[in-house]
Amino acid sequence: MSYVIRRATSEELASFRAILNYQLRISIADLILPDNLLVGVSKNTGRVRALLDPESEEILATVVAQTHTLNIRLSLAKKLHKLVPPPQLRLVVVNEIVPDLLEAKSSVFSRHVLSVDDELRAGDEALVVDENDELLCIGKLLLSPDEILQLLTGPALKIRECVIR
Numbered sequence: 047m048s049y050v051i052r053r054a055t056s057e058e059l060a061s062f063r064a065i066l067n068y069q070l071r072i073s074i075a076d077l078i079l080p081d082n083l084l085v086g087v088s089k090n091t092g093r094v095r096a097l098l099d100p101e102s103e104e105i106l107a108t109v110v111a112q113t114h115t116l117n118i119r120l121s122l123a124k125k126l127h128k129l130v131p132p133p134q135l136r137l138v139v140v141n142e143i144v145p146d147l148l149e150a151k152s153s154v155f156s157r158h159v160l161s162v163d164d165e166l167r168a169g170d171e172a173l174v175v176d177e178n179d180e181l182l183c184i185g186k187l188l189l190s191p192d193e194i195l196q197l198l199t200g201p202a203l204k205i206r207e208c209v210i211r
Contacts, residue, residue, distance in 0.1 A: 066079065151207075
């Protein structure tokens with residue numbers, strides 16, 4: 047994807063912080079989106095398509111054009127993991143499947159889930175962690191927490207990105 051990278055305006059920064067706080071249902075965006083945030087603007091449409099870290103220019107999140115929500119990337123997930131205490135925003139998987147999960151990088155199945163934050167909803171961003179609260183992946187929930195814990199088959203979360211071990 048080709049972007050024009052520039053510094054976010056104060057209005058854009060306030061807007062993206064509000065979107066992130068709304069999406070996560072916790073007020074944390076002021077701590078994880080820096081004041082000097084960079085944005086990747088589409089050359090074709092002129093719209094913001096990515097939020098970038100000002101130091102490394104690593105993508106923190108991408109903007110979903112249809113819904114104007116954020117798809118969190120691993121770099122932002124790491125910051126969230128450090129600042130948000132368990133069990134918030136987390137889907138905990140059994141340690142035995144961690145190697146397979148990191149290799150496959152596609153989905154987390156309901157039968158492998160030990161617990162999930164009951165405040166999450168289907169479609170929410172979630173941090174996938176092991177039993178020791180080590181961050182493994184970031185992804186989008188496909189089912190509600192109740193469904194995940196009750197069903198023994200089928201995918202519970204679609205993985206977007208995993209850590210490299």
